[in-house]
Every structure is written in C-alpha cells, then in structure tokens.
Amino acid sequence: MGKIHVELKNGQRIECDKGISLLDLIKSLYKENKKNIIIAKVDNDLKELNDTLSRDSKVEFLTLSSHEARRIYARGLSFVLIRAAMEVFPGCTISVEHSLNKGLYGEIYKNKKLNKDDIAQIRERMQKIINDDAPFEKLTISLKEAAEFFRRYGQNDKLRLLKYLKSDTIDVYKCGWVYDYFYGSMVPSAGYLKYFELEYYEPxxxxxxxxxxxxxSIPEYQDQKKLFLVYREAEQWAKVLDVADVGALNDKVSSGEMGDMIRVSEALHEKKIAKIADTITDNKDKIKIVLISGPSSSGKTTFSKRLSIQLRVNGLRPKAISLDNYFLDRDKTPRKENGQPDFESIDALDIKLINEHF
Known part of the structure; x- marks a missing residue:
C-alpha cells in the first residue's frame, strides 16, 4: 500500500498508510472528543472527513472555533431538519432562507399553518436522528435521477437549477431515505451535530x-425584529420580480430580462430613499443628524450620497460625514478574541475628533 507523511498544524509529523481516511487519522490521534472536529484542511483545501490522503500533506483539523466548520455544521443541521420535517409532515416543503438571531430562519409549507406544537414534534424527530448518528452519504447520480427526487419532494427551485448544469451527473447527499443537494461540504454523520435549538418564529x-x-452551547438569544422585517420585504420583492431563488434568477439571465429587473430594483431603491428624505424634511426642526449604520462594504457611503441628493431636491443642504475618515491608526485598533483587528468596534474610531466635528 505504501506510506505517506502527514504534517499537522502544530508541526507534528506522522507516518501513515497511503489512502488513509481523515476519519481514521483522527481516530489514531485522539481518544476523546473526536466529533468536535467538523472538517479538515488538506494543503489548505477543505476536505470532508470521509476523504482519503494519497500523498504527503499538511493537515489542519477544524472545530466550531472556525467559520468554515460552523457553516458546515449549519448545513448538516439543515439536512437533519429537512428530513425530520418531511417525516413528521409528509408532503411538506421546507425553505431555509437566511441568517437571523444567530441562527437560520426558514419556513415549512404544509396543509395547515405551522405552530409551536409542530416545531416541537420536528425538534424531537431531529434529536432522534442525531442520537441515532444517521450517516450522510455523498453520492454521484444522474441529473435525471436528481430531477425525480426533487420533483417528488416538491423542490421546484432545485429543479430549475438542474437546467443550467453542464454535467450529466450531480453530487447529492443521502440521509436515511432523503436525498438533497447542498453547495458545500458536509459532516460524516448526524452525531456530529450535538448542539442545536429549534424554535417557532412566526410564520x-x-x-x-x-x-x-x-x-x-447555544449563544444568547437576541431578537432582531427589524432585521427580520427587512428580510421579509426583500423576500416579497424577490417574488414580485419572480426571482425568489437562484434557478429563477438564471431563467431571467437566460431570457435576457436582467436589464429590466435591475432597472426596476433601482427604481424601488430610489423610491424608498425619496420617502426617507421626505420624512426627514417633514421633521427638519427635530432632526439634525441622520446616522447610517451597516457592516463594512455594505454601501453606506453610496446610500448617503443618494440620500443627500433627495434631501437637496427637498430644499435642504446636507453635509455628509464619512466614518471611514476617523479610523485610528492600526496600532490603536482594538482586537477580537482571536487577535485580529476589530474594525466593527466603535473603539476603532477617533470618537473625540468625531464629536468635535459634529
């Protein structure tokens, strides 16, 4: 069979059999907490733990302390949720939509409105699947087979995606009797997903x-009602534009309708900015400062310029102040727990100078 050499992140070098799986390598290295490892980096490429090593490699094992592992953990939980919901409510369809409250928000469509008791039943079934350590199998099947599965499950969004695949086959995952397609890696089995909470969040x-x-453990719950309303509005608007999923967006591109879609979206954005400007103008005796917040590169500066134009149309003379001009020198920037600069912290800004300019 031959031998290969593996170098771990801590510098340890190990000789092992060529073709050894990452799972077997973990078992040989660690006696406890093996399932804390979610994914591996082999020569800096993400590899599932069922993958094998065929040559000398540098290997790093990732736990939930890494963003990559957390995304894969969430993907596995989503699969368990989909299977559990389909078993508790046969014929239902599940949509995992977006992040919210340090988790994922989604909806389940069935003949009756979803309620708290339904969620409790699904949670109980999820826990059983996890306790049984149901394996996730990666399979390569034909597009025809995949289409049959997605049609049977009512997953029309994934059916649309298949139209644009250039290959004759597709990689899917199987958990129990359920097949599904995920864009990204997966944990070996449901037993890796020990910690989760499933809560009703209307609808x-x-x-x-x-x-x-x-x-x-599960992080402290933080309700984000305003953010949810923004997501909700975006979802409804996507349905109006008939681009509620990637497959539908591909259809728009293919049919040459993207130009119209972009123009309509821009018109909606401008209309909303004009409405904000009108609200500010109507309350100009009370409003002296308008604060625009958002993460890095989210479009705050662009938005402020467009809002300024609408305010000028209303006869006001706004002055834009960009916080990009108030960041402290790098050696004074606060650090995150992992030692990286925390540019999202308010302490990364020269607050004294900002107040002086205000």
Whole structure:
C-alpha cells in the first residue's frame, strides 16, 4: 500500500498508510472528543472527513472555533431538519432562507399553518436522528435521477437549477431515505451535530447552533425584529420580480430580462430613499443628524450620497460625514478574541475628533 507523511498544524509529523481516511487519522490521534472536529484542511483545501490522503500533506483539523466548520455544521443541521420535517409532515416543503438571531430562519409549507406544537414534534424527530448518528452519504447520480427526487419532494427551485448544469451527473447527499443537494461540504454523520435549538418564529422557525465563541452551547438569544422585517420585504420583492431563488434568477439571465429587473430594483431603491428624505424634511426642526449604520462594504457611503441628493431636491443642504475618515491608526485598533483587528468596534474610531466635528 505504501506510506505517506502527514504534517499537522502544530508541526507534528506522522507516518501513515497511503489512502488513509481523515476519519481514521483522527481516530489514531485522539481518544476523546473526536466529533468536535467538523472538517479538515488538506494543503489548505477543505476536505470532508470521509476523504482519503494519497500523498504527503499538511493537515489542519477544524472545530466550531472556525467559520468554515460552523457553516458546515449549519448545513448538516439543515439536512437533519429537512428530513425530520418531511417525516413528521409528509408532503411538506421546507425553505431555509437566511441568517437571523444567530441562527437560520426558514419556513415549512404544509396543509395547515405551522405552530409551536409542530416545531416541537420536528425538534424531537431531529434529536432522534442525531442520537441515532444517521450517516450522510455523498453520492454521484444522474441529473435525471436528481430531477425525480426533487420533483417528488416538491423542490421546484432545485429543479430549475438542474437546467443550467453542464454535467450529466450531480453530487447529492443521502440521509436515511432523503436525498438533497447542498453547495458545500458536509459532516460524516448526524452525531456530529450535538448542539442545536429549534424554535417557532412566526410564520416559520429559527434553527440555532453554536458560534465560534460558544462551541459547546447555544449563544444568547437576541431578537432582531427589524432585521427580520427587512428580510421579509426583500423576500416579497424577490417574488414580485419572480426571482425568489437562484434557478429563477438564471431563467431571467437566460431570457435576457436582467436589464429590466435591475432597472426596476433601482427604481424601488430610489423610491424608498425619496420617502426617507421626505420624512426627514417633514421633521427638519427635530432632526439634525441622520446616522447610517451597516457592516463594512455594505454601501453606506453610496446610500448617503443618494440620500443627500433627495434631501437637496427637498430644499435642504446636507453635509455628509464619512466614518471611514476617523479610523485610528492600526496600532490603536482594538482586537477580537482571536487577535485580529476589530474594525466593527466603535473603539476603532477617533470618537473625540468625531464629536468635535459634529
């Protein structure tokens, strides 16, 4: 069979059999907490733990302290949720939509409106699947087979995606009797997904799981009602534009309708900015400062310029102040727990100078 050499992140070098799986390598290295390892990096490429090593490699094992592992953990939980919901409510369809409250928000469509008791039943079934350590099998099947599965499950969004695949086959995952397609890696089995909470959040659910700072527990719940309303509006608008999923967006591109879709979206954005400007103008005696917040590169500066134009149309003379001009020198920037600069912290800004300019 031959031998290969593996170098771990801590510098340890190991000789092992060529063709050894990452799972078997983990078992040979660690006696406890083997399932804390979610994924591996082999020569800096993400590899599932069922993958094998065929040459000398540098290997790093990732736990929930990494963002990559957390995404894979969430993907596995989503699969368990999909199977559980389909078993509790045969014929239902499940949509995992977006992040919310340090988890994932989604909806379940069935003949009756979803309620708290339904969520409790699904949670119980999820826990059983996890306790049984149901394996996730990666399979390569024909597009025709995949289409049959997705049609049977009512997953029309994935049926649309298949039209644009250039290959004759597709990689899917199987858990129990359920097949599904996921864009990304997966844990070997459901037993890796020990920590989760499933809660009713009208009209759907929130699936919560550990973050990089609370690896063995669920982070503190923080309700984000305004953010949810924004997501909700975006979802409804996507349905109006008939681009509620990637497959539908591909259809628009293929049919040459993207130009119209972009123009309509821009018109909606401008209309909303004009409405904000009108609200500010109507309350100009009370409003002296307008604050625009958002993460890095989210479009705050662009938005402020467009809002300024609408305010000028209303006869006001706004002055834009960009916080990009107030960041402290790098040696004074606060650090995250992992030692990286925290540019999202308010302490990364020269607050004294900002107040002087205000």
């Amino acid at each position: 759907g659910f929130i699936l919560r799981y550990p973050d990089i700072y609370t690896q063995n």
